[in-house]
Amino acid sequence: MTVVNDAQPAVITARHTDNVVVGDEIIRHRRITRLMHWSVALTFFIALFSGMPIWTPLFAWMAALVGGMEVARIIHPYAGSLFFIASVFQFFHWLGDMRFRSDEKGAWKPSKLMAYMRWEENTTDEGGKFNPGQKVFFFAVCLGAIGLLLSGLIMWFPLYFPRIVRELSILLHDITFIFFLIGIITHIYLGTAAEPGTFRSMTRGTVTRRWARLHHPGWFRDVDKKG
Numbered sequence: 701m702t703v704v705n706d707a708q709p710a711v712i713t714a715r716h717t718d719n720v721v722v723g724d725e726i727i728r729h730r731r732i733t734r735l736m737h738w739s740v741a742l743t744f745f746i747a748l749f750s751g752m753p754i755w756t757p758l759f760a761w762m763a764a765l766v767g768g769m770e771v772a773r774i775i776h777p778y779a780g781s782l783f784f785i786a787s788v789f790q791f792f793h794w795l796g797d798m799r800f801r802s803d804e805k806g807a808w809k810p811s812k813l814m815a816y817m818r819w820e821e822n823t824t825d826e827g828g829k830f831n832p833g834q835k836v837f838f839f840a841v842c843l844g845a846i847g848l849l850l851s852g853l854i855m856w857f858p859l860y861f862p863r864i865v866r867e868l869s870i871l872l873h874d875i876t877f878i879f880f881l882i883g884i885i886t887h888i889y890l891g892t893a894a895e896p897g898t899f900r901s902m903t904r905g906t907v908t909r910r911w912a913r914l915h916h917p918g919w920f921r922d923v924d925k926k927g
C-alpha cells in the first residue's frame with residue numbers, strides 16, 4: 701500500500717509515487733517514469749541531429765551541433781542503439797497503462813475528436829491514464845524503434861548482408877524516420893503549446909485537478925476516489 705503524506709510537497713512525493721492526489725495537485729508521472737522518458741527523448745535527439753546531416757547535404761549544417769560530420773558518423777549508430785534500449789525500458793514500464801479499453805471505443809468518432817480539440821468540458825468518466833491517441837503513438841514509437849534498429853544494424857554491418865537487403869534497409873530507415881519525425885513534432889506540440897499544463901507532468905511530475913478532469917476524466921475519477 702502506498703502511504704501518501706499530505707504535509708509533504710507534491711514534488712517530493714512524486715519522486716516515488718504516482719496516481720495520487722497531494723493537496724491541489726495530482727501526481728501523474730513519478731521520477732523513474734520521467735527519467736525514462738527524458739532518456740528516450742535525449743538519445744532520440746542525439747540520433748536525430750547526428751543522422752540528418754548523414755541523410756542529406758540539406759541538413760549538413762546540423763553536424764555542427766554534434767561536433768562535425770566525422771563525429772556525427774561515429775556517434776549516430778551508438779545514439780540510435782541507446783535510443784532503442786531506452787525505448788525498451790519505457791515500453792515495459794508503460795505497457796500496463798497502454799492497453800485499449802472497451803469504454804474508449806467512441807473516442808475515434810469525429811464529433812468526439814472535435815469536442816476534444818475544442819476543449820469541451822468532458823462530462824463522462826471514460827478512459828484511463830492515457831487516451832487512445834496517446835496509446836497509438838506509444839505503440840507506433842515502439843514499432844518505429846524496432847524498424848530503425850533493424851535497418852540501422854544492417855547499414856552498420858553491411859558486409860554481412862546481400863545488396864538487396866542493404867538497399868531495402870536504407871528505404872526502411874528513411875521511411876520510418878520520416879513518419880517518426882511527423883509523429884514527434886505532433887507529440888511535442890500536443891505536450892506543450894496545444895495542451896497547457898501537460899509539460900509539467902514530465903518535469904515536476906504533477907498536473908492540476910482541472911487538467912486531469914478535462915483530459916483524462918476516467919483516470920481523474922479513479923485517482924480522486926483513492927484520495
Ligand code: HEM
Nearest residue numbers: 728740741744834837838841884888891892898899901902
Ligand atoms: C522535447 C521533446 C518532448 C516533449 C516536450 C515531450 C513531452 C511529453 C509529455 C508532457 C508527456 C506526458 C503526456 C501525458 O502525461 O499525458 C509525454 C509522454 C510520452 N512521450 Fe514525450 N516528449 C518529448 C519527446 C519524446 C520523444 C522523442 C519520444 C519518443 C521517441 C516521446 C515519447 C513519449 C511517449 C510514448 C509518451 C506516452 C504517450 C503520450 O503521452 O503520448 N516523447 N511526452
